[in-house]
Amino acid sequence: MNQTHLSTEELADYLHGELLAPREAAVRAHIMSCPICERARAQEASLIEALRAHARRAERELPESVVANIRAAVAQQPPTFWDRLRLALRPAVLLPSAAAVAVALYFGFTAMHGTARATTIEPAYYIDNHAAMTATAPFSDEAPVPPMLTSENAPFADERPVDETR
């Protein structure tokens, strides 16, 4: 390694801390043992120091007018879509809005479909329908007893009652 000197590129990378650890150690060791590369390193470092010194000398405070202009400019910025959405979804706005929507939906529905009526069965319809059903199944257990009992329609009319006293 002592035979070839370090390049300015590698020295700059070394000074910027951009070499991998093993290479950095090797470069450091070389610089310590090579006066020519140590001088080159010092020159590279002095260039960096010159730039920093120049920057320090030219350093200035942020003018108040810039801050004031920034504040004035952002105050005029229209809110973004997401900001508007977020503002609209605040609970103070969202809850009354949701209640209003629910009421509007309810009244809108009833206005379109009319008031829902209770399901009622007319008595006449019930009797007619029931009579029709029993007529189709007269022998079912639930068939009503005919309204008038005569000897003609009495069940078991041909059977004589048994006189058990005899």
Add this chain to the structure above:
Amino acid sequence: MEQQAFLERAIEQYGKATYNFAYRLTQNEADARDLTQEAYIRVFRAWKSFKPGTSFLSWIYRIITNLHRDELRRRKGRYLEEIPEDDGAGGTGRPLAVEPIEEYIEGHLSEPVSKALASLTHEQREILLLADVEGCSYQEIGQIVGCSVGTVRSRLHRARGQLRKLVTRFMKSSS
């Protein structure tokens, strides 16, 4: 409002650094003021896109360099007095000859450095400022200027070679 608080905190903590970076980049106060102002308006608008845990300075430097490039493009190179790059200036495997830089580091060097920086292309200046003055890593610089680490390295070496040459030239001419 959260957005407003973010902006105020950013200005308070990084306003000065941002302004100075803009000043070094543009080399004049009026442009630095405009650039800083526009950068913080962008920060205000895009505050949600800042990822907590990342470097705010890297973020705002990226905004500033992009705005500066746009401005230069808009002005159609009015400020671009480019000096042709000397690809051989960097040299490889050979230590530098004795240079006057280290002898004049304080005092005498300020004006030549200032002139040399002003004579660089904006691309060279921004990369030199980020690496040598701001102390950004090559990776950070790559993220700020939008290129790979390898490109940062080669651009930086070219810029340093060019700066060295220009400083020497301006020092000779002033003496």
